[in-house]
Amino acid sequence: MTEPVAAPLHPVAQELAASQGGLKSYPPVERWEDWEEYDPVAWPQKVKRRYSLIPTICFNCEAGCGLLAYVDRETLAIQKFEGNPAHPGSRGRNCAKGPATLNQVTDPERIRYPLRRVGPRGGGRWERVTWDDVLDDIGGRIRKALVEGRQREVMYHLGRPGHELVYLQRVFHAWGIDGHNSHTNVCSASARAGYAFWHGMDRPSPDHANARFILLLSSHLETGHYFNPHAQRIIEAKARGAKIAVFDTRLSNTASMADWWLAPWPGSESAVLLAMAHILVREKLYDREFVRRWVNWDEYLREERPDLPVEFESFERAIDELYRHFTPEFAEAESGVAAAAIVEIAREIGRAGSALATHIWRNTAAGNLGGWQVARALELIVVLMGAVGTPGGTAPSAWNKAVPAPPMMPPPGKIWSELLMPREYPLAFFEMSFLLPHFLREGRGKLAMYFTRVYNPVWTNPDGMSWIEALTDEAKVERHACLTPIWSETAWFADFVLPMGHASERHDLMSQETHAARWIGFRQPVLRVALERTGKRFDFTWQAHEAAGIGQVWEEDEFWIELSWRIDPDGSLGIRKYFESPYRAGEKLRIEEQYRWMFENSVPGLPEAAAKEKLTPLEYMRKYGAFLIEDGVYRTHEQTPPARELDGATVDPTTNVVVKGGQAVGVEIDGRRHIGFPTPSRKLEFFSKTLKAWKWPEQAVPNYIRSHVHWSNLDRAKGEMVLLPTFRLPTLIHTRSGNAKWLYELSHTNPLWLHPEDATRLGVATGDLLKIATRIGHFVDTVWVTESVRPGVVACSHHLGRWRLHEDAGGERWSTALVDLRRLDAGKWRMRQLHGPRPFASADPDSSRIWWNEAGVHQNLTFPVQPDPVSGQHCWHQKVTVTRPGPDDRYGDVFVDTDKSFEVYREWLALARPAPGPGNLRRPLWLPRAFKPDVSAYRLDGE
Ligand code: SF4
Known part of the structure; x- marks a missing residue:
């Protein structure tokens, strides 16, 4: 059953030319300012209408696709949204949700003004208030909490993310709080953790368009993450002959288009993947040289197999022994997937070599106890094939994202909130947000000010009735402000319902790992831009929206600046200075100044590209809505660290980690220094010393955990x-x-x-x-x-x-x-x-x-x-x-x-294994955490 294939393509697979997948026909950029087309409603009469095409970014999912708003030049109303052909990720295409942004903008039911509850919370009576009323109330409460040393009582809970992540890191670090709570632990934390234990970054970035084999655990093509940018590239690869295998217990749209649909028993996917990995090892289909150079096999042998010499050949023997019991027959018994299919797919993967694109996001990772080990097992196959950051392979996400630095980043606070990161979960990849009602019920704390932002925990989270009980208890949640574009089950239980804009009604930066490139996309308030082109000026986006007839809908970026000034009006708390203009000393930062500064100083190549068109960088981004910083991003780990980091650096004789000033800056392999991966070993960690040291020794290597629904x-x-x-x-x-x-x-x-x-x-x-x-x-x-x-x-x-x-x-x-x-x-x-x-x-x-x-x-x-x-x-x-x-x-x-x-x-x-870990720490220092507090806050000393 498992004879070796005749001619494996290893050690280096043939690299395919990059595909060109943009739209063939679209309005040329030089005519966006005054675009003319016939009014479809007037048909059969040919009535011409003239539009300004203003780019922005879809807000409906995290993929961040480009949109073009068709703004009628006469009425200044948005007629429709189409794709932005200048956007490197989406290349002019959208899914159904992109154009439906128009519905969201014109919905007669939308919230148009700030509302304050009247009567008991959840009673459903509201009064209209001004933004000043809101800011004074909330600003006063936060100031009081900060002055009284109750920093842990200010919490922000986020649903729809964006690059507000960095924006808000700036805000919350300036306030000195540890208050950022995300939705990620009901979404993707499990897959992220699995990837982070391998390479220190928390997502896969498959180069689908150039892949020979695409292995998906989730239904990405039609219903998963990065829906449109990934889907269009998967379709391209398929048209060029790539094979696709989809693991999904349910026949997804993606699975229906695949060459193999595998429907394993939920939670048994690791057993199948490890059986495939073992076939690759036993039949010597793997990229031996890549594994020798880039996997921390020496650390594994030293820690787990002291009986073997620390030589690569010993590791090859050890890994064969380690996964020997994951036979195709065992995997079939666990999963119901036929052993013959497991063998067939493993060999196809062997033939694809390093052009192996894979992805896992929610689905099994988010469904099962131990789901994070499914991501570990999937990435083991990628690593064995040497498909890390290769053309057609799977890169770590951070290599394909750009995060421009803002002006003045405050240092992190010295506060640790156990309502976010309790000691029971020292390795939790994100905040334990969905346990908040239970933490409050147990008396672990209370909240003086709680923000929900485009987030609906009552409806989205498990156990929503416990959320209702918590949110209606004013002793536990003293003030709740819901920042939201639309009504939600959670907004009903707020004190303030604050209307925030949709895709075409806010500023933001986006960058996502859609393919092997780095780009930024600029979300901008289209109606404000259109009005300002007529010569009008506004201090705030809500004023432009009021002028455009959609009420006082605002955007968070300006809200946080204004709120920070209300918290610290005279600058005595040290907060205000972070919200002052980098161009006008001591004056309040205007939002266009924030983006102007970032585009001028933090986006490589953008000032030069803008200058070629005689535009400022901000004008360039307002015109195109996106900028490609770097294309064809491959094998980032092989790069040499910058000379300034190598100057005076030393190499650890056991681990070969290159160290400067106590910080790892790279790894030496075969006498050459490389930046490697942001892990303790700077290599791909097949063996996680972190998991072993933090009380999970039996899970330190990729493994199969039987799910709670086995x-x-x-x-x-x-x-x-x-x-x-x-x-x-x-x-x-x-x-x-x-x-x-x-x-x-x-x-x-x-x-x-x-x-x-x-x-x-x-x-x-x-x-x-x-x-x-x-x-x-x-x-x-x-x-x-x-x-x-x-x-x-x-x-x-x-x-x-x-x-x-x-x-x-x-x-x-x-x-x-x-x-x-x-x-x-x-x-x-x-x-x-x-x-x-x-x-x-x-x-x-x-x-x-x-x-x-x-x-x-x-x-x-x-x-x-x-x-x-x-x-x-x-x-x-x-x-x-x-x-x-x-x-x-x-x-x-x-x-x-x-x-x-x-x-x-x-x-x-009771299943948790609480901190402290080594060094009396709450959490490993190297492990990523959103809005990392100061190192001193990691210690449990003195509590
Ligand atoms: S895939 Fe693109 S168009 Fe569709 S919702 Fe997501 S960002 Fe919007």
């Missing part, structure tokens, strides 16, 4: 199954698409996928109802009987089930069901849908044409928190009992017991 944990006779709730719909995006009418016309149901064998056992057909019970409650949904999912597994998209509590307020009526939410008893909650979307009267005639009447079912409410003890990721997959509903059960019903959810939290907490 088949052996299920009693099928009792109706127990696994629920996969992690997949997206390609046309929706969490809360943010809630006011995009075109998208909800396309997708408005999330039925339960059920295999025909299980349907027969349960006696149901498509359209029937089923009741799905978790540890803490249940929900009721309709069934879709399909062979697209494994027997024993059910699947339900998390992109639907939006709800509102009042008929006319609190949720966009395109997307939400009206519900009755009741607390039946202490901790016992029941939600029942009263009706789904219906036609309604508004300024938009489409609102009277709503024909769909379902909003889907909100399953996440019924999930307990299940934090992985290493990565901190919420393990989304659920062991459920699936039964026919009773006479009182109705479509969309949800029941939850929050006391039980607290019990489950405590059970999972």
